[in-house]
Amino acid sequence: MKLEEKLIINFCRTNISNDKKMELIELLKNNIDWKYFVLNCLFNRVENIVYSNIIYYELDKYFNPYIVEVFKREYNKTANNSIKLHSYFKEVIYALNQNNIEYAAIKGYVFEDFIYYLDNRKIVRRFNDLDFLIKKEDSEKIEKIFNSIGFKHGILKNNMICDISRYELLRYKMTTHQLAPFFKIEDNLIVEVDLNFSMFYGGKIKDPISLGYILKSRIIVDNNDVSYYRLSYEYMFINMIINTYKDYEYVKKGYNKNVFLLQKLFEIREFIVKYKKKFCVIKFEDIIKNPEIITKVVFVIKVVDIVYGENLIESCIGDKKVLELYNCTNVTFEEIKNIIFKRMRKIL
Amino acid sequence: MINEIRKIVLDVINEITNISISDYDEELFIMGITSYMLISCIIKLEEKLNIEFNDEELNLDKFSTVEKITNIVKNKL
Numbered sequence: 001m002k003l004e005e006k007l008i009i010n011f012c013r014t015n016i017s018n019d020k021k022m023e024l025i026e027l028l029k030n031n032i033d034w035k036y037f038v039l040n041c042l043f044n045r046v047e048n049i050v051y052s053n054i055i056y057y058e059l060d061k062y063f064n065p066y067i068v069e070v071f072k073r074e075y076n077k078t079a080n081n082s083i084k085l086h087s088y089f090k091e092v093i094y095a096l097n098q099n100n101i102e103y104a105a106i107k108g109y110v111f112e113d114f115i116y117y118l119d120n121r122k123i124v125r126r127f128n129d130l131d132f133l134i135k136k137e138d139s140e141k142i143e144k145i146f147n148s149i150g151f152k153h154g155i156l157k158n159n160m161i162c163d164i165s166r167y168e169l170l171r172y173k174m175t176t177h178q179l180a181p182f183f184k185i186e187d188n189l190i191v192e193v194d195l196n197f198s199m200f201y202g203g204k205i206k207d208p209i210s211l212g213y214i215l216k217s218r219i220i221v222d223n224n225d226v227s228y229y230r231l232s233y234e235y236m237f238i239n240m241i242i243n244t245y246k247d248y249e250y251v252k253k254g255y256n257k258n259v260f261l262l263q264k265l266f267e268i269r270e271f272i273v274k275y276k277k278k279f280c281v282i283k284f285e286d287i288i289k290n291p292e293i294i295t296k297v298v299f300v301i302k303v304v305d306i307v308y309g310e311n312l313i314e315s316c317i318g319d320k321k322v323l324e325l326y327n328c329t330n331v332t333f334e335e336i337k338n339i340i341f342k343r344m345r346k347i348l
Numbered sequence: 349m350i351n352e353i354r355k356i357v358l359d360v361i362n363e364i365t366n367i368s369i370s371d372y373d374e375e376l377f378i379m380g381i382t383s384y385m386l387i388s389c390i391i392k393l394e395e396k397l398n399i400e401f402n403d404e405e406l407n408l409d410k411f412s413t414v415e416k417i418t419n420i421v422k423n424k425l
Contacts, residue, residue: 140403166394170387173406 001333003030004037005341009307011050012266014118015273016057028062038067040341042074044262045126049116051075052123078124081189085109086226088184088191089130093228095145101138104218104231106199106239107131113223114236115270129181129192133231135211136197139179151182151193161185177202199231199239200292201246208292233275234284238293240268245296248303251339262340265304269312272304276316285319295329298322302329303336353425354418360392361414372414386411393417399424 007027010020041047051071054060060068089109096103108127116123134142143153153169154161161183172180177198184191199214200207217232231239247259288294301313313326354372361376362368365385369376376386390411394400399421411417 137404166391167387170390170406171384173403174387174408175383 001337002033002036002341003027004033004040005337007032007037008040008044008046008050008262008341011053012046012262013053013308014049014116014121014123014270016053021057021059024057024059025062028059032064034064034067036343038070041071043258043260043342044340045260046263046266047071047074048078048124048126049266052121056121074126075124078126081126081128082112082124084187084189085127085130085191089228090226091149092130092132092146092151092193093226095149096132096142097227099141099145101142101145102135102215102218103229104133104215105131105228106133106196106231106236107243110230110236111267113221114230115267115274128190129194131194131196133199133211133215134179134195134197135215139173139195139197142195143179146182146193151184153180154183156181156183156190156192159190161190199235200242208290209287232283233278234280234287237268237271237275237279237284238287238297240264240271241297241300242293244268244300244303248300248339259339261336262307265307265340268300269304269308269310272301272312272316279316281318285317285322288317288322294322294325298326299329299331302326302331306331306333307336307340349425350418350422353421354414356396357393357414357417357421360389360396364388364392369414372418374414375412376414377412383408389417393421397421397425 007024010016010024010027013020016024038047041050051068051074054063054068054071086109089105093105108125109130112125112127116125152161153164155164155168156162164180169180172178177196177200179195182193182195184193196202198207198211200209214231214235217235218229219232221228221230230236244261244264247257247261247264250257251259251261288297297317298313301316304310305312313323317323358369361381365381367379367381369379377383381389386408390401390406401420401424405420410420
């Protein structure tokens with residue numbers, strides 16, 4: 001593993017122990033390829049967690065000042081966008097709650113809320129869209145609600161929102177597991193809202209667990225200025241696993257898609273570390289006994305463990321059969337490393 | 349009336365896909381019609397008959413044979 005890669009992985013955690021900090025300082029005393037370091041942080045969308053740690057753990061003196069400045073600029077940009085996205089989120093949540101829509105907020109906003117903190121330190125997460133799980137039968141009602149608060153179906157082309165054709169609308173409705181995306185633009189910030197009918201594969205593939213059943217266990221989150229519904233800890237975790245596994249599959253199939261794999265692995269690791277005691281073990285083990293899900297759960301946790309050099313599987317799943325499956329799962333660090341890290345020619 | 353609607357459905361499918369259907373209960377996907385071709389057929393039917401299918405109707409299973417399409421169109425007219 002390259003020095004820069006080891007550095008990035010070690011920075012991708014909210015809690016850096018003293019030993020880990022000393023290890024980071026030793027690594028930083030070497031001749032670092034900063035371009036490789038920064039570009040791969042940006043490529044994996046982990047620049048904000050890295051910058052937050054540089055400042056919080058007072059490691060900036062070991063960095064090239066120009067690099068710290070680049071990270072700071074990105075962090076402030078993300079923080080500004082985050083404030084605007086928060087107000088959009090509030091607006092959408094208010095409309096959904098007012099109309100008694102059964103939904104669960106997922107991904108970006110919820111992850112920032114649940115993962116990107118340590119004690120009182122909040123860290124920003126880069127995301128551009130708001131994602132929700134909704135029931136397909138509510139889609140017409142939801143379309144009307146979104147139109148009433150100024151969101152329109154559209155297609156994003158060259159940073160412009162273009163009208164969506166009837167063909168595209170029907171393609172989304174009939175062949176995918178989501179509605180065509182909604183957009184709204186204010187103060188030069190384009191916000192996209194994605195409404196999904198499935199947290200699994202969707203399309204023609206039947207969900208192993210119905211969304212109606214999953215939404216029954218949703219939990220209300222009372223934040224200072226917004227109360228929203230999210231998935232239970234167990235399903236939130238499964239949702240993260242499935243998304244990561246799907247992205248891994250995409251890349252393995254040769255699709256040219258930037259999947260921000262390290263960001264996803266960081267989030268899964270943080271989720272396990274922070275919330276393993278909140279899982280209802282019986283409920284969780286019941287969910288993952290589903291053959292559609294178990295192989296994906298084991299695979300993704302193995303990938304996290306390989307990248308971080310840890311053994312998280314035992315702390316979140318004690319089941320013997322699961323551990324056997326984990327031990328038989330073949331995946332190498334080299335394979336994952338080639339997805340995470342890119343040798344880019346682009347210069348900052 | 350049902351025969352007229354069926355003829356319109358067959359004409360639209362033929363125009364969009366270049367495939368002639370003789371068995372009205374045969375699954376269109378088996379005949380080589382993809383879901384994307386079928387969506388084009390649905391839009392063509394909407395334009396031709398001045399109708400609009402709603403979300404409940406917009407399910408590929410409900411458009412999987414000529415007979416099913418004929419019936420769903422008949423209920424719209």
